[in-house]
Amino acid sequence: QVQLMESGGGLVQAGGSLRLSCAASGSSFRLIRINDMAWYRQPPGKQRELVATITAGGTSNYADSVKGRFTIARDNAKKTVDLQMSSLKPEDTAVYFCNAKTTRNDYWGQGTQVTVSS
Secondary structure (H helix, E strand, O other): OOEEEEEOOEEEEOOOOEEEEEEEEOOOOOOOOOOOEEEEEEOOOOOOEEEEEEOOOOOEEEOOOOOOOEEEEEEOOOOEEEEEEOOOOHHHOEEEEEEEEOOOOEEEEOOEEEEEEO
């Protein structure tokens, strides 16, 4: 089994920065090959949306709403993925979820709350 655990959420003022981290753990995580990793978010009362993705080779893509402000990075050896968020806006307020895809499975973390005050 593989578990994902996010950390780094919290309350920040508009214009500030936060760094989210996600680490894989569990009995199988050292044996599996993780393909794409991603961050999603779910704003209050809205559906979950894709924020950023990164391939095992390091190619990243971003939602238009976060381009130029957020940076996704991963460490394949440690099986971690981070999301550096800068110039935060109140509309970035959401629960942020880490996602990891293998050939057979799609894993999710439990989410971490990010609140941006105006």
